[in-house]
Amino acid sequence: MAKNFVLWVVIAAVLMMVFQNFQTVGHSKEYSYSEFISQVESGQVDRVTISGQTISGTMTGGETFETILPAYDDKLMDTLLNNHVQVVGEKPEKQGFFTQLLLASLPILIILAVFMLFMRQMQGGGSGRGGPMAFGKSKAKLLSEDQIKTTFEDVAGCDEAKEDVKELVEFLRDPGKYQRLGGKIPRGVLMVGQPGTGKTLLAKAIAGEARVPFFSISGSDFVEMFVGVGASRVRDMFDQAKKQAPCIIFIDEIDAVGRSRGVGIGGGNDEREQTLNQLLVEMDGFEVNDGIIVIAATNRPDVLDPALLRPGRFDRQVVVGLPDIRGREQILKVHMRKVPLAEDVNASVIARGTPGFSGADLANLVNEAALFAARANRSRVTMDEFEKAKDKILMGAERKTMVMSEKEKENTAYHEAGHAIVGRLVPEHDPVYKVSIIPRGRALGVTMFLPEEDRHSISKRGIESNICSLYGGRIAEEMTLGKDGVTTGASNDIERATKYARNYVTKWGLSEKLGAQLYSEEEQNSYLGSSGGGQLSHLSEETARLIDSEVKDVLDRCYRRATDLLESNRDKLEMMKDALMEYETIDSDQIDDIMAGRKPRPPKAWSGVDKGPSGPAAPAQESRDMARDGDDTVEGADPAADR
Template sequence: MSDMAKNLILWVVIAVVLMSVFQGYSPSSSTKQKMDYSTFLDNVKDGQVNTATVKSDQRTIEGTTRTGEKFVTVMPLPDLDLINELNRKGITFKGEEAEESGFLTQIFISWFPMLLLIGVWIFFMRQMQGGGGKGAMSFGKSKAKLMSEDQIKTTFGDVAGCDEAKEDVKELVDYLKEPTKFQKLGGRIPTGVLLVGPPGTGKTLLAKAIAGESKVPFFTISGSDFVEMFVGVGASRVRDMFEQAKKSAPCIIFIDEIDAVGRQRGAGVGGGHDEREQTLNQMLVEMDGFEGNEGIIVIAATNRPDVLDAALLRPGRFDRQVVVGLPDVRGREQILKVHMRKVPLADGVKASVIARGTPGFSGADLANLVNEAALFAARNSRRVVGMEEFESAKDKIMMGAERRTMVMSEEEKEMTAYHEAGHAIVGCLVPEHDPVHKVTIIPRGRALGVTFFLPEADAISQSRRKLESQISVAYGGRIAEDLIYGSEKVSTGASQDIKYATSIARNMVTQWGFSEKLGPVLYAEDENEVFLGRSMGKSQHMSDDTARVIDTEVKLLIDANYGRAHTFLTENMDILHSMKDALMKYETIDSNQISDLMARREVRMPAEWEKDLESDDSDNNDTSSEKTEEIKEVKEDKPDVNDVDESPAK
């Protein structure tokens, strides 16, 4: 029976008792008129009383008047002369026993407020003791949701792209299925497993797969569910959660975003008496205290392991840290195949090609990519999802959504084209830089134009030459504007480029040891904030002279790469004009067209344009001559670097 049904029955019983009490107490007074004793004596003297009945308590008198009305009166004191007066007036009178129920009823009525108070107190106590935290007053009960073994359908087959992490946690499944195998050799399964990794890499999905494979009860809760405004509630919920888990052992407790409650104690300001720290202390005790928690495995997930308390990470609590990192190209291919099962695919879709073009994507990003591609196909009334939709979805995620409704003047459009062409040309000429994949002057996101570079492989580390090339490419857009329009008309469009280049140069000098004058020494400031918990102030790591040398080295590094980009663009001014013309005409150019421009060849038409022209030509065979002339006209209008005016910049 549910708690709501129990509460309803309780209130119905209280209502029935009240009705019976009042009905049993009020009948005598509802049909008889109450009369003062002095009025009764006057009526007796006037002969208005017909009959009278004296109760055995000699205080209560009931009777009727000559008119037939019933009355009741109470003598304030025993009156022995009343009998003689009734005889003189010829009034019929008799005696009766007093009703015992009236006395009991009066006792019950007098005690009823106290009984009602006790009943209300019992009701609220039952609410506070309601299991699972479902009662109205169950502040201290755990909010963990219990999922039985039949409810979890996720298995390791649904988790892709993290083979190493799956191998680390498969031991948990084996232990939960066959614990004696490990106990025979004196082995002890880890009490807790901490899943660490960037957002969207599948930490929660991996925990569900562990529960689905091991077929045990699965308690899931978020770290924020423990903390409330009332001190002590979080600790009570931790105790209740582990008590419930002990009843269902062997089982798994999954705490998502544990950094919400497991941050370092004594962080910055404040003492150790706040609600969060009490909750953390209780969790430490429950995981590894005097009482053992045999058969309970705690799995927690976070993307901020650096802020967790050291006592939480020690062996005996979270014995093992499993890193769920970003997938490599093979992992991305596997993840894409998992998500592509849910959508109808065209014949030419290859997950391997998409995986190579999405470096740095997490599992959530890839799921979003497949979903966006399906939305593009539905928007275009397609029945299947093809590579074109996947390419559009990838561009939207990487470069931002197109803002074709944004109105740009021809002058702003031309300046944007020169700016993006400067990035692309320098990117093609500097060593070890990622290849240019696509250049567009269609506003995307918050940018007026985007030059997108696609790595050929997943980058693990970067060389000094590649970092310097990135600085040169970052300044390519600003240098192009300066060469074409002069320093007086340079726009603010390079603000993010300058910030990015300066950040790389400063890290090269202060963190990565790429300065010959300063050497391989760490000069970076301590950037730990107060809430991370180590100190309120920042310690000084360098002298003023050293800071001055750092600024000088950063400036020299930027000037050198700025000058290199300036030289490349000055020597290839014809390509800069040609790429601007191509961008003004097509708005977006791909790697094939960029290769044509850099080789000073005739620029090919975009693949989409060629496809549209071919489809139009096949649909209109009767007007093939007219369509041929249109194609010829379009091709003749394509920019050719040989026809570019090589006059000096204005």
């Protein structure tokens, strides 16, 4: 009400000022002062009215006029009286009390209105519970039990995670079952997993199964530029939740507010730390919050404050990992329910050919396949569309309109053939899935590898084989163009190979000279007490030189090995180059023919048979030549980069 009253007062004042400024008196003729004096002396003026410096009056013929007195004229009255002009004086207009009050308070009202508008914008437009009077109110969105339609049937590929949270549903449905035996349900559940694995979806499914209210908020919604606002929002959120108990509070990306306190330059952010302190108190303080379960999601559990993870707060961690082949098949079937499918579509075959895909990736795959079918004016989505969608996601969209010279295409064909041949010959390397010289994304050519089975680690031999295959493209260019003719296309390959080699030496303990010891050049800010690690010291200059020397030895050894392999298979390099120039894209069957010394068979259209790897799947690795045009962007999965 107060806000509307102020708004109408401002509008009325503006209209009054506009009316006063544009108000006019009849259609009076305007004279200059000299013309006015001439008319008076000639006897043409009958009557005048003087109001300040404004002179208005009537001519002898009845016309009205108006003029302005430019300066004080002590002879004006004598001139008017001598020419028998009737002179009338006018009192100055006296403003009323309310008019004076309004004009005096108008600037303050305008400033107040601007301030209120500014505060509304900071609160997101004043919708819902926002506004200048609700600055410290919670931004959590409440979904009632009738609004949540998600159930465990809509969540696939994370059976272990669902088993961990099913007892939360039972507690919310029947708390007495556990309380009779003195048991307490976990107050907080932390869902940990890579982006797109279904953490938020699983939290919604818990609320949908339990049929309880669901509060949803992001960790970044707590933190503001003003100290104390975040803590106020935390208190308000729990106050709302107590009124709706039993209920669920879901905090997405909790690492935005739950980072370890006292780390970083300057000791951290006061506002964020106060918000975190309030969250810790609300979750396990003197007040009892029975019936409120807090579920949080993050993909950075290593940066969270240890006080958040102690028993009584987030005392249960649910890992929502990437799905295996069986999980991917289940996820595909969930997303395929809304898509009309052709008879040749086989979810298990697609699952085998999509290792390393998260739930979000698989949803995107189904959507892209549907879009391809719509562009082709088909009534159903076929296996061919799924194959195209998979290639687009793994290797990027085709750029068929890009014009390349024959020389550039030939050089690209040599480069990609070098990757494929070395990757095929070295041990413990993922099989070659497809090689293409069609530009995709920012790459002029792509060599794609897919694993055959689930893999959670990689051996020393496998790491060296990956480095060898990364150098295969650069070596093929040297063999065909000479050392002075190599291009910048291998810049990304060199970057990835160097990263492999540095982790080989400093992180994975595979160097014979340096041994099984962790060497780190990065400042360690994360909490290491729970893992028993401890703070790492900085490297000495001598150790840094030894690390650089070992990294160079690993790279040089792999480079020589890949060179020997390509030189001994020069005929296959030429055959694969010719096949790529003819077909532009070759698959694993054609690569088998080339490696066997046979002329590659023509490419065949998708016929429903499995062209991808068989058996259980694992995180995908792809060798992309992303720097053919000088771009050094890192692309492709690195299965051992974080181990």
